[in-house]
Amino acid sequence: MRLATGGMIDRETQLSFRFDGRIVHAHPGDTVASALLASGIRLVGRSFKYHRPRGILTAGSEEPNALLTVGKGPGREPNVRATVQEVWDGLETQSQNRWPALSLDLMAVNDLASPFFGAGFYYKTFMWPRKAWEALYEPVIRRAAGLGALHRDPGPGEDEKAFAFCDLLVVGGGPAGLMAALAAGRAGARVILAEEDTRLGGRLLAEREHVGGQPGAEWAASVAAELAAMPNVRIMTRTAVTGAYDGGTYGALERVGAHLAPEADRPRYAFWRITAKRAVLAAGALERAMTFSGNDRPGVMMASAVRAYLNRWAVAPGKEVAIFGTGRAARATAEQLLDAGVTVTGLIDPDPGAREAQDYPVFPGGHVIGTHGRQGLSLVKISHGLVEQNIRADCLATAGGWNPQVNIACHQGARPVWDAERAAFLPPEGSVPGLTPAGSANGTFSTAACLTEGWRAGAIAAEDMGHKAPAADLPEAEEEAGATPASWVYEGPGRAWLDFQNDVTTKDVKQSAAEGFSAPEHMKRYTTQGMATDQGKMSNVNALSVLAAATGVAGGPAGTTTYRPPYVPVPISAMGAGARGSGFAPIRRSASDAAVRERGAPMVEAGLWYRASYFPRAGEKTWREACDREVRMVRHKVGVCDVSTLGKIDVQGPDAAAFLDFVYTGAMSTLKTGRVRYGLMLREDGYVMDDGTCARLGDSHYLITTTTAAAGQVMQHFDMVAQVLRPDLDVTFTSVTEAWAQFAVAGPQARVLLRTLMEDDTPLQIPFMGVTDARVMGVPGRLFRISFSGELGFEVAVPVAYGAALWRLIVAQAESLGGGAYGMEALNVLRVEKGFITHAEIDGRATAGDIGLGSMMSTRKDYIGRAAAEREGLTDPGRERLVGLKPVDGARLTAGGFLFSRGAAAERVNAEGYVTSACHSATLGRDIALAFLKRGPERIGEVVRFVDHLRGTDVLCLVCEPTFIDPAGGRMRA
């Protein structure tokens, strides 16, 4: 019910939203929770396991019950806390985990069966038969239990991620946080003040306290105004700090658009990574729940939340309210309710010495033993002295003391410390370097002490960073800290709930202890206590208290479970913002990209690059037809292929030759200027890392190529060698991959084609494995005579700016000669026909000897991997070594199939090798393959069995040399 006056809402403006289809009215400043309570709606959700009716328990982000699905369609968001969601006009909300309706939930039969569903129920009941788990138990359980569901389609719009840096991060904008920010801000430090609420003030917004002679909220607003005017202070409201990570890095979730109607380009959330030299944890405290029978009935609410709804939102959560608790919190709640015109039907105070009150009955030494009401509270059953009696109430406010929010201080592994005097867990000291807890997060509960402690923490942090702390400026404030009841667990005849989200009761925790799961971490896993979206904020201390009592530990809870980020739920879409679809990885496009796509060539990914798979022509129905044509084109006419994606590293310096000798198995120092050599690089463990060409451009100048995929790895390897292993060498290198566009021109007509691009044809006279400068259409470039196809081949390189133009020209020339462009499919067939290797062969398990290149391992110098490659196991002739395969009857071969001796059973123990690359050779008109086979080179001419278990192939193959055409290499040298 909305009160006639008061509250921080804009009464002039009317808003409306829907809750399960019903229209609910609200004002700006309302949360969904305050608007529902203003409309008298108490039942807002069903619990996870038993489908118990549940109502609003709190007024903040710790809310365990009032979880709603917000929005419609793919953009809907499940499990949004009604206490956090601000109302906007037209907002759609739905309750969760009920069928067919919230008020008539047929799954509530689970609750009747609850005696069978206790702790450990899943582990005990669904074990046998094992097969029934996937087919029967899991689907049924998943349907019956759960919270909200995501839409199956991706939502529209994207969340954001953002980064910030500061001297001091203040976590929380209540009294302590405001003072910490003020002290550090006035000192000149760069401050970020993060507050998850919509405005600064913390509890002052919900209480009727005065600070510095002003109402608390007004004082907070004046401090906020001073901070906002400081250029060195950044205030981030709607921003919850979610975790403390190494090196002063903090995660934070900002609600950028979640409180507004969706709009294109406005993210719902931004996930911040804030780097801070110091931090003050002023996250405050949450009121502790009271545990008693029937404490989950809608209408039972935190007393602090009742005051918040009264004072901040001008909403009375009930007409007849009872209070269960002690001290100032309980009394203030009663007085404020009376002041608002609400009937207080009783204060049940566990303190036997509690004094009487004039305007409402007090039950000293009393406690609640049960509640009644079908879908909401109507009666509270209490016991005081020897008397039991019922009190009318549609709302029961409970004040169980306070739990400091120590989470952030515990994110690096330390556990909080139980303080018996304050009956609370306090943050451990020094666990997060640079972080100081202050205020009620530190167990300091009076407003005056919070202000002092906050100021001190901010001033000290500023001084630590070299600023001069300003003179202390502390306003007058309430000095009483309030009281905590002697106990917050009162068990009665019925079930008393601990974790509202996961339906864990005191009985479950006791059973866990009785069955041997008595350590907090074991109890948590056995009962699921604290494992729901609120991570036990409202229940862990109570559950640990019950566990301590059950295991006979005196003096308070015995230890805690581990605190891990995030403090509030963070959508994956915010944490991974920007990484959706093509945002997941950058795209690298080569110079020919636009022209290639115009031709309709399907693209394949190679690392971050996209390369043409094949170039379809009219009339070709399959990729194979295009591929076969392109292979024949290269073998008989001329083909052009963009090879710009290969890594290119320019190496220079007096010791460039010595450096390359150290990274390659072969000697590069003996290479003559103007010549190119094929090179292998090993890892230090002796296996092949990468291969490529090495061209000597001058005495102290080389250009090497790497495979497309390994370019980054090789560059990193070079940094390692140059800076760590051989700092004695005077060498420098840089990646020039993106500086050059490079095209392979291959086939008998290659020279004819290139002649049309050059005024002077002397460069074309270079020998096989030569390199020279060359002007291409007047542009200074380079010409390499190398071949990955086995045909007469050149690679022509020009500065990348000329690449697109040269590609179009060179393809047109090739076509006029009866050839054309070829893609990765044809390139692969051409190299398999020649037995050239790629990373399909050098997959990290192959030695140089395995691929038939043992002769490339120099014995006259040290190089990386040499020593390890000499090991017995790596030189054993019985290893699986490279061979070619031809199916005896022309059948299909596939990469990944295994090889067996003829007559051996096709079982793992008999496997003698495997196929690494297979293709249809257009040149030979049959399938061919490269394979690793035990003692391979010794078995040329033998027939082996090829089995691909996955595709059901089982054929005989002839083992042959891994070079299927032109074994002498006459064509390349033509």
Add this chain to the structure above:
Amino acid sequence: MRIRCPHCGERDRREFTWMGAALERPGGSWGEEMHAYVFLRENPAGPLAELWHHDPCGAMVRAVRDTRTHEMIEPGDAP
């Protein structure tokens, strides 16, 4: 986690690639020393000298990290 690159200053850990423990390469033929260099690693709960590659600038950073706290004790140039 933050690591100080001697050329670029303190940067987020995600700009770096971990390159393993900082060890002296013995060189020469295969033997116990090379075996230890390639395969054997200490796994201390405490300070560990390691190499980090700062990907944007290419620097190999030698840093001593406390494996218990991820405190970077003495970052500097390799070797």
